[in-house]
Amino acid sequence: MYKKSEAVIDIQQISYQYENSPVLNRVSLNVQPGSFLGLVGPNGSGKSTLIKCILGLLKPQAGTIHLFGTDVNHFTKWGKVGYVSQRANRFNAGFPATVFEVVSMGLFGQLGLFRFPKKKDHHRVYEALETVGMSAYAKQSIGRLSGGQQQRVFIARALVSEPELLILDEPTVGVDANSARHFYDLLGNLNQFHGLTLLLVSHDVGTMTRYVSDVACLNQTLHFHGSTRDFEANKDLSALYGYDVQHVIHEHEEMAR
Numbered sequence: 001m002y003k004k005s006e007a008v009i010d011i012q013q014i015s016y017q018y019e020n021s022p023v024l025n026r027v028s029l030n031v032q033p034g035s036f037l038g039l040v041g042p043n044g045s046g047k048s049t050l051i052k053c054i055l056g057l058l059k060p061q062a063g064t065i066h067l068f069g070t071d072v073n074h075f076t077k078w079g080k081v082g083y084v085s086q087r088a089n090r091f092n093a094g095f096p097a098t099v100f101e102v103v104s105m106g107l108f109g110q111l112g113l114f115r116f117p118k119k120k121d122h123h124r125v126y127e128a129l130e131t132v133g134m135s136a137y138a139k140q141s142i143g144r145l146s147g148g149q150q151q152r153v154f155i156a157r158a159l160v161s162e163p164e165l166l167i168l169d170e171p172t173v174g175v176d177a178n179s180a181r182h183f184y185d186l187l188g189n190l191n192q193f194h195g196l197t198l199l200l201v202s203h204d205v206g207t208m209t210r211y212v213s214d215v216a217c218l219n220q221t222l223h224f225h226g227s228t229r230d231f232e233a234n235k236d237l238s239a240l241y242g243y244d245v246q247h248v249i250h251e252h253e254e255m256a257r
């Protein structure tokens with residue numbers, strides 16, 4: 001039995017609806033320190049909505065969410081939480097920022113917008129780029145990198161504030177299979193050797209389950225939450241959540257681009 005204060009994320013019975021359409025129904029989930037949780041579910045099952053609730057961007061109509069033991073409504077230590085969104089790797093070639101500048105943006109939360117990075121911060125940016133194997137690209141323009149390389153830069157941006165929890169929403173959409181594999185290797189290393197707690201939303205269940213320690217299956221309600229081994233042993237569940245899921249872009253997402 002875990003204590004609430006020990007969980008990195010503790011979600012109790014949350015429900016969320018957009019106007020009249022219910023999306024999350026009494027979802028409870030906890031993420032323990034050092035774990036690597038893969039969140040899976042079909043299109044429209046509420047995964048991104050759940051992530052937005054965890055990040056305090058949406059307020060559930062019922063239930064509670066605690067981050068590091070603090071109610072999300074009162075949580076202020078956002079430097080502990082890194083987030084990489086679905087659309088992080090979609091900069092076009094003309095975007096006027098270097099890789100170094102993009103990663104430096106991850107420090108703004110701590111520095112304040114009007115303080116320029118000092119030498120120490122400079123070092124942290126390079127260290128984060130080193131961790132993701134992209135330090136050689138620091139001076140390049142972000143838009144000229146491949147989708148997979150951009151994605152690594154966004155991980156570096158999230159790492160520069162030295163988070164304890166990293167949340168990634170569909171990070172490998174639009175990235176080729178080889179880059180995606182390298183990307184998962186990187187996440188596996190961050191989890192195992194840097195002790196980072198990870199929450200990953202992905203449709204690529206086959207690849208994901210080779211890396212994650214735990215799996216949560218969501219379709220408005222939580223259908224399963226347990227170890228990867230137990231998920232794979234449950235053949236009906238792994239077939240249902242593993243193979244019939246395609247990534248489809250929603251109309252409201254398309255409009256937001």
Ligand SMILES: Nc1ncnc2c1ncn2[C@@H]1O[C@H](COP(=O)(O)OP(=O)(O)OP(=O)(O)O)[C@@H](O)[C@H]1O
Nearest residue numbers: 018023042043044045046047048049050248250252
């Ligand atoms: N801003 C919004 N306004 C109204 N409805 C929304 C909004 N965002 C999402 N929805 C709807 O809520 C449901 C859940 O969406 P959500 O994006 O959380 O699902 P998802 O599991 O992340 O889907 P996908 O795997 O396709 O990204 C969908 O039916 C979606 O159309």
